[in-house]
Amino acid sequence: MTPPFFRLSTVLKLFLLTGSLAATVSLRAADAEAAKSQIDIFAEEGPKITTAVGAPLSVPVADYKAAITFMKDNLLDEAATKPVATQETYQVAAKLCAAWLSSLDERDKRLASLGQKGGPTTDMSSAKKTVLHDWRDELNYLRELDDERRKKERDQQTTDYFSDAAKKQWTDRCVEVRQYLNTLYSQFRQLRRQSLVHATAPATK
Amino acid sequence: MDSRRIRTAAVMFLWIALAARLAAADPPAGDLERTLLSCTWSFRNPAVKGGIKDLRFWSDSAATSAGDATTIIGIWHVTGPDEVTILYGPSTAIMLTFHADREAFDGEDGANKHIKGRRLEALLPKGAAKKMQPVAADIDSKPGQSQIDVISSQAASVTAGVIVPLDATAQDHRAAIITLRENLVDEAVMRPVAPAEAYQTATKLCDAWLVSLDERDKRLASYGQTRPTTILGYSRKSNLQASDYFRYLREIADAHRKELDDWRQAQFFIDAQKKQWNDRGTLLKQGLDALHYQVVEAVKARANAQ
Numbered sequence: 001m002t003p004p005f006f007r008l009s010t011v012l013k014l015f016l017l018t019g020s021l022a023a024t025v026s027l028r029a030a031d032a033e034a035a036k037s038q039i040d041i042f043a044e045e046g047p048k049i050t051t052a053v054g055a056p057l058s059v060p061v062a063d064y065k066a067a068i069t070f071m072k073d074n075l076l077d078e079a080a081t082k083p084v085a086t087q088e089t090y091q092v093a094a095k096l097c098a099a100w101l102s103s104l105d106e107r108d109k110r111l112a113s114l115g116q117k118g119g120p121t122t123d124m125s126s127a128k129k130t131v132l133h134d135w136r137d138e139l140n141y142l143r144e145l146d147d148e149r150r151k152k153e154r155d156q157q158t159t160d161y162f163s164d165a166a167k168k169q170w171t172d173r174c175v176e177v178r179q180y181l182n183t184l185y186s187q188f189r190q191l192r193r194q195s196l197v198h199a200t201a202p203a204t205k
Numbered sequence: 206m207d208s209r210r211i212r213t214a215a216v217m218f219l220w221i222a223l224a225a226r227l228a229a230a231d232p233p234a235g236d237l238e239r240t241l242l243s244c245t246w247s248f249r250n251p252a253v254k255g256g257i258k259d260l261r262f263w264s265d266s267a268a269t270s271a272g273d274a275t276t277i278i279g280i281w282h283v284t285g286p287d288e289v290t291i292l293y294g295p296s297t298a299i300m301l302t303f304h305a306d307r308e309a310f311d312g313e314d315g316a317n318k319h320i321k322g323r324r325l326e327a328l329l330p331k332g333a334a335k336k337m338q339p340v341a342a343d344i345d346s347k348p349g350q351s352q353i354d355v356i357s358s359q360a361a362s363v364t365a366g367v368i369v370p371l372d373a374t375a376q377d378h379r380a381a382i383i384t385l386r387e388n389l390v391d392e393a394v395m396r397p398v399a400p401a402e403a404y405q406t407a408t409k410l411c412d413a414w415l416v417s418l419d420e421r422d423k424r425l426a427s428y429g430q431t432r433p434t435t436i437l438g439y440s441r442k443s444n445l446q447a448s449d450y451f452r453y454l455r456e457i458a459d460a461h462r463k464e465l466d467d468w469r470q471a472q473f474f475i476d477a478q479k480k481q482w483n484d485r486g487t488l489l490k491q492g493l494d495a496l497h498y499q500v501v502e503a504v505k506a507r508a509n510a511q
Binding site (some may be wrong): 047137157167186 | 283338381390395415423456
């Protein structure tokens, strides 16, 4: 049994590393550690993590990576020391953890390139075509300012367009990723169910 | 000799003045420009009875009344860190000086220095759609309640949270639905309280909710996506003289008409996307309600048999 002070320090470290939301999962995991098995905690938190992983790029998501790694290691510990389900159940759970981590990596990569735009270009065409002499050319100058503003707006529209496209690509990708994650979760629940049925069967006989 | 010196000094002065104006108008202009374009403004000029009551600044340099986007009342430019000039005739202009918090302005039109205005309603950028991301939500249940009872009693509210217009906030019950689906299968295998058919239909209903949420997410992601517009680039094509005010006004009017057209076109597609989802949502809702009805009927039939 892990000493309570160790659990608290791990949770505190996680809180500092990953932010409050991710730490809440760990905190719950630590609080419930004594009462619940890691498999039960995993079954409870799994769909919430899948939902967070598949969040749109415009929605900020707390960094679950440390919490997932922590959960995966706890599962492997439990599988080795005091298993409450079959080894296959633990393997599928660990596989789901790895899939979450890889999906989060993919999300991070896409997020890093979101809103990226080419270097700003200065429109010097006006200066090359017309010569400004004095205040009689004020309208020419104002017209150049208009063109410059419209160019800036067009550049912003282009950036927004590509950002929207990147967000849409992630949403489409998420549908596939989520299906895979949900399939793994269903597999995990099915194996857990079988373990529970096996566990209760002799008692009922 | 003296006259040449005076002329050289005058030319230099003009260049310095123009350079100073360029420098003054450029760097802080971005912030003021964004503020101007982001909302409508009230406009109070006590010298003109029955004049305009509000203003809207457009990115094509047109200044219009907020209520009537088609009639240009002047051409605006940022002419200082806090200063905007609205030309409304060949040699007439209103000068607006914005307060540091950008919430209000004081204006002057020649000798009339009593013009005032303040920030009114915020505007969405041109062609932008009001996108509301779904918020995470749980499915209510009572302690000890069977999973089939939970789905029977809460299905209507989950469906209502999923089939929501694209510009409203949907309830993202995804995590709760996945848990409920697996709990239903657990209950069906280990301690069933309804016929197997009820559990099968309930699982199907959960899958249908998840598919509907995915479809809505996809539509929301492409909702309001607009292509970049083209610019007319007049300054590259011809020269304007000081007396060409009306020619310049016509160029601004052309650009403004184009901007309004682009805006309306974007709005048309936004409305079409909203309508398509509403139509699709009606169909999906029918399917979801039918599945819910089947679950309720199966549970009732079992209860009646007992």
